[in-house]
Amino acid sequence: MKLEHYPHHPWKIIEEGWNPDNVEASESIFSLGNGAMGQRANFEEHYSGPTFQGSYVGGVYYPDKTKVGWWKNGYPEYFAKVLNAPNWIGIDLKINGVVFDLNTVKAVKAYRRELDMQNGLYTRAFTAELENGLELSLESQRFLSLARPELGVIQYSITANQEVNVEISPYVDAGISNQDSNWDDQFWAIDAVEAQAAQAYIEAQTLKTAFSVGTFMASSLFEAQEALALEGAAFQTDKKAGTTYQHQLAAGKTLSLLKLGGYVSSRKHEKTALKAAAQTVLDDAKNLSFSALLAEQNEAWAAVWKSADITIEGDVKAQQAIRFNIFQLNQTYTGEDAGLNIGPKGFTGEKYGGSTYWDTEAYCIPFYMATKNQKVARNLLTYRYLQLDRAIENAGKLGFTKGAALYPMVTMNGEECHNEWEITFEEIHRNSAIAFAIFNYTRYTGDLSYISEMGLEVLIGISRFWAQRASFSAAKNQYVILGVTGPNEYENNVNNNWYTNYSAQWCLRYTAEQIEQLRSTAPEEAARIEAKTNFSEAELEQWNKTAEQMYLPEDAALGVVLQQDGFLDKEMVKVADLDPKERPINQHWSWDRILRSPYIKQADVLQGMYFFEDQFDLDTLERNFDFYEPFTVHESSLSPCVHAIMASKLNKNEQAYAFYLRTSRLDLDDYNAEVEEGLHITSMAGTWMSIVEGFAGMRVIDGQLSFEPNLPEAWEGLSFKINFRDTIYTLQLTQGRFCCTVDNEADCSVVVRGEKHRFTGSIELSV
Numbered sequence: 021m022k023l024e025h026y027p028h029h030p031w032k033i034i035e036e037g038w039n040p041d042n043v044e045a046s047e048s049i050f051s052l053g054n055g056a057m058g059q060r061a062n063f064e065e066h067y068s069g070p071t072f073q074g075s076y077v078g079g080v081y082y083p084d085k086t087k088v089g090w091w092k093n094g095y096p097e098y099f100a101k102v103l104n105a106p107n108w109i110g111i112d113l114k115i116n117g118v119v120f121d122l123n124t125v126k127a128v129k130a131y132r133r134e135l136d137m138q139n140g141l142y143t144r145a146f147t148a149e150l151e152n153g154l155e156l157s158l159e160s161q162r163f164l165s166l167a168r169p170e171l172g173v174i175q176y177s178i179t180a181n182q183e184v185n186v187e188i189s190p191y192v193d194a195g196i197s198n199q200d201s202n203w204d205d206q207f208w209a210i211d212a213v214e215a216q217a218a219q220a221y222i223e224a225q226t227l228k229t230a231f232s233v234g235t236f237m238a239s240s241l242f243e244a245q246e247a248l249a250l251e252g253a254a255f256q257t258d259k260k261a262g263t264t265y266q267h268q269l270a271a272g273k274t275l276s277l278l279k280l281g282g283y284v285s286s287r288k289h290e291k292t293a294l295k296a297a298a299q300t301v302l303d304d305a306k307n308l309s310f311s312a313l314l315a316e317q318n319e320a321w322a323a324v325w326k327s328a329d330i331t332i333e334g335d336v337k338a339q340q341a342i343r344f345n346i347f348q349l350n351q352t353y354t355g356e357d358a359g360l361n362i363g364p365k366g367f368t369g370e371k372y373g374g375s376t377y378w379d380t381e382a383y384c385i386p387f388y389m390a391t392k393n394q395k396v397a398r399n400l401l402t403y404r405y406l407q408l409d410r411a412i413e414n415a416g417k418l419g420f421t422k423g424a425a426l427y428p429m430v431t432m433n434g435e436e437c438h439n440e441w442e443i444t445f446e447e448i449h450r451n452s453a454i455a456f457a458i459f460n461y462t463r464y465t466g467d468l469s470y471i472s473e474m475g476l477e478v479l480i481g482i483s484r485f486w487a488q489r490a491s492f493s494a495a496k497n498q499y500v501i502l503g504v505t506g507p508n509e510y511e512n513n514v515n516n517n518w519y520t521n522y523s524a525q526w527c528l529r530y531t532a533e534q535i536e537q538l539r540s541t542a543p544e545e546a547a548r549i550e551a552k553t554n555f556s557e558a559e560l561e562q563w564n565k566t567a568e569q570m571y572l573p574e575d576a577a578l579g580v581v582l583q584q585d586g587f588l589d590k591e592m593v594k595v596a597d598l599d600p601k602e603r604p605i606n607q608h609w610s611w612d613r614i615l616r617s618p619y620i621k622q623a624d625v626l627q628g629m630y631f632f633e634d635q636f637d638l639d640t641l642e643r644n645f646d647f648y649e650p651f652t653v654h655e656s657s658l659s660p661c662v663h664a665i666m667a668s669k670l671n672k673n674e675q676a677y678a679f680y681l682r683t684s685r686l687d688l689d690d691y692n693a694e695v696e697e698g699l700h701i702t703s704m705a706g707t708w709m710s711i712v713e714g715f716a717g718m719r720v721i722d723g724q725l726s727f728e729p730n731l732p733e734a735w736e737g738l739s740f741k742i743n744f745r746d747t748i749y750t751l752q753l754t755q756g757r758f759c760c761t762v763d764n765e766a767d768c769s770v771v772v773r774g775e776k777h778r779f780t781g782s783i784e785l786s787v
C-alpha cells in the first residue's frame with residue numbers, strides 16, 4: 021500500500037478508488053469494535069478476491085496445542101487464541117439471478133470507504149458496472165453499538181439504473197476458519213442452526229474451552245424509507261442460516277435492508293439462556309430505526325470523546341492520526357469488563373492471538389488512567405492480581421520456588437502461552453513492567469489502597485523471582501542476570517541486559533520500601549500480607565543486598581550504559597548507513613544476521629530511561645539517546661513513542677515530531693509494511709503518551725501535575741483533557757501560552773516549567 025493512501029481529514033478515514041490490492045489493508049484500517057466484540061471491515065456480500073475474514077468476541081478463545089520444532093521443558097501446552105467467530109454480517113446478493121461479486125464485475129466506479137471516528141459509523145459505497153449497461157450502486161453503513169455491546173447494525177442499500185430482480189439473503193454463518201491454526205484443528209462445534217421468518221440463530225461452542233456463543237440476526241426491508249411487507253424465505257444448512265427475499269426493484273429506486281446482528285456469549289449469560297438473551301437484544305432494538313440506533317451510538321461516542329479527545333490546530337495529518345489511535349483504543353477496551361484486556365491487535369487480526377502482553381502495563385495503562393475513570397486502570401491491575409497464583413505456578417514450572425512469580429509473556433487466563441524459549445523463558449523483563457504499573461498507578465491516582473489490598477502480594481512475588489533469577493558472580497563480586505532477552509528482541513540470550521538488571525534492582529527496592537511503608541502506616545495489614553505470603557526478614561535482607569550489588573553494564577569512555585555485555589563488540593554501522601531496500605530488516609535478513617547486528621528492534625535502554633527518568637540527569641539521558649537512537653530500527657510498533665517522548669524532553673523537536681508521525685500514523689501510512697495483518701492497538705496508547713507526556717511534557721511529581729510544553733513548530737494549538745484524581749483538567753496549549761481549566765471550584769495547583777501555580781477554575785500563563 022502506498023504511503024498516505026488515506027487522505028488527511030480531522031475526523032474521518034477515507035479511501036477513494038477501487039484497488040483489489042488494498043482490500044486486506046483496508047479491512048484492517050476500517051475495523052470496528054465496541055469493547056465486547058469486533059470485526060475486520062470485510063464486505064457483507066460474497067467476494068472472491070483476496071480477503072482476510074475476521075470477527076471476534078472479546079474473551080472467547082481456543083487453546084491451540086503448541087507446535088514447535090524442538091520441544092523444551094517448560095513450554096506451555098497451548099497458545100490461547102481469540103479466534104475468528106461465526107460471521108453475522110454476511111449478505112448474499114443476486115442481481116437478475118447472478119451472484120454479485122466485486123471481484124468479477126466489469127468495472128467499479130466511485131468506490132469509497134469512510135470511517136467516521138466521531139460515532140464509529142463505517143460506510144462503503146460504489147457503483148458497479150454489470151452486463152448490458154446495468155449499473156448497480158450500493159451503500160453499506162455499519163456500526164457496532166457502544167450503547168448495546170451485543171448488537172451490531174447494518175443498513176445495506178441498493179439502487180440500479182434499470183429494473184432488476186434482487187435476491188438478497190442476510191445470514192449468519194459458522195462455516196469459518198482461522199488463518200492461524202497450529203494443527204488445522206476445528207475450533208468450533210456447532211450446537212444449533214435455526215432460521216425462522218426474518219431471524220436466524222447459530223449456537224456454537226469453542227472446543228476445549230467450551231465458551232458458547234450465540235450468533236444472531238434479524239432483517240427487514242425498506243423501499244424509499246417505507247417498510248416492505250415482504251415475506252422472506254428462511255433457509256438453513258448445517259453451518260449457515262438466514263432469510264432470502266426476492267424483490268423486483270424499479271430503476272432509480274432504492275432497496276434497503278436493515279440487518280441487526282451480533283453475539284451473546286456464555287461469558288455473560290447462562291448457556292441455557294443464550295438464545296433467549298439473543299432474542300432480548302433483538303426485541304429491544306427491533307422497533308428502533310437505523311437512525312434511532314445511530315443516534316444512541318452518536319451519544320455514546322460523544323461521551324467517550326468528551327474526556328478523551330485531543331485537538332491539534334494547524335496540522336490535520338497529526339490530528340487525524342491521534343484521533344485514529346484514540347478511536348481504536350476505545351473500540352478495543354472500554355474498561356467495563358474486568359475479565360478483558362487489551363490485545364496487541366485488538367479485534368483487527370489474528371496475530372498475537374492471546375490478549376495480554378506487557379504492552380498493557382508499559383503502554384496502555386497511562387492512557388486509560390487519564391481518559392477514563394480511575395477504576396478502569398485499577399481493573400487492569402486487578403486482572404494481574406487475580407492471576408498471581410498462575411504466575412507463581414508458571415515460575416514453578418521453570419524451577420523457581422517459595423512464591424516467586426513470573427508473569428507470562430502472553431496470556432488469556434494467567435497461564436503462559438508463548439512458546440519460543442528465547443522469549444518465554446528469557447524475556448523476563450515483563451515482570452518489571454507489572455511492578456512499574458503499580459507504582460505508576462499509585463503515583464498518578466494517589467490511591468494507596470491497591471498496594472495493601474492486592475499490589476503488595478504481586479510485588480512480593482515479582483521480587484522473589486528477581487532475587488532467585490539474579491546470580492552472584494564471584495569474578496565481578498556482583499549480582500548478574502544471565503541468559504535474557506531485553507525489550508529489544510533482536511538480541512537473544514544475552515547476559516546483563518541493562519534494562520532487565522536495572523528494572524529488577526528497582527523492583528527489589530520498591531517492594532522493600534512498600535513493605536516498610538505498610539509496616540509503619542498499617543501494621544496489621546502488613547502483618548496479614550507477610551503471614552499470607554510467608555514473608556521473612558531474611559528475604560528483605562537478601563533483596564537489599566541483591567539490589568545493592570546489582571551489576572549494571574556501562575561504558576565509562578562513552579558515558580553510556582550498555583544494552584548488554586559485549587554490545588560494543590558489534591560492527592557499529594548506523595541505521596542511516598543501511599541500504600533502505602533492506603529495511604525492514606526483519607523482512608530481508610536472516611535471523612542470524614539480525615542477532616549479530618547492532619540494530620535495536622525497539623526502545624530497550626531508552627525504555628528504562630523513560631520509565632525511570634527521574635533517576636538520571638539530562639546529560640545522561642541525552643548521551644544515551646544520542647548513542648542508541650542511531651541503531652534503532654523501530655520494527656516494533658512500541659518503539660517510536662518512547663523515542664518521541666525522550667526527544668521532546670531533550671528539546672530535539674524535529675526528531676520528536678518525526679517519531680510522533682511514525683507512531684501515530686504507523687498503520688495509516690503502513691510504516692512497517694504489514695497493516696493487512698491487523699492494527700497495532702497497544703502502541704496507540706504510546707501515541708497518546710507521545711503527545712501528553714512528550715509535547716505537553718506532563719508528569720506527576722510529588723502528587724502534582726507538572727508540564728513542560730514543547731509543541732511542534734507547525735502546531736498552532738494543542739488541547740486535551742485528563743482525569744487526575746477525580747478532577748477533569750482541560751489543557752489548552754499554544755506556542756508560548758499555557759491554559760488549564762478544571763471542572764470544579766476547588767483550589768488547584770499545577771507546576772509549569774518547574775514553578776508551582778495555585779488557582780481556582782482556570783489559569784493562563786506565558787511559557
Ligand code: BGC
Nearest residue numbers: 364372377378379509656702
Ligand atoms: C514486541 C513486544 C510486544 C509484542 C506485542 C513484539 O513485536 O517486541 O515487545 O510485547 O510485539 O505487541
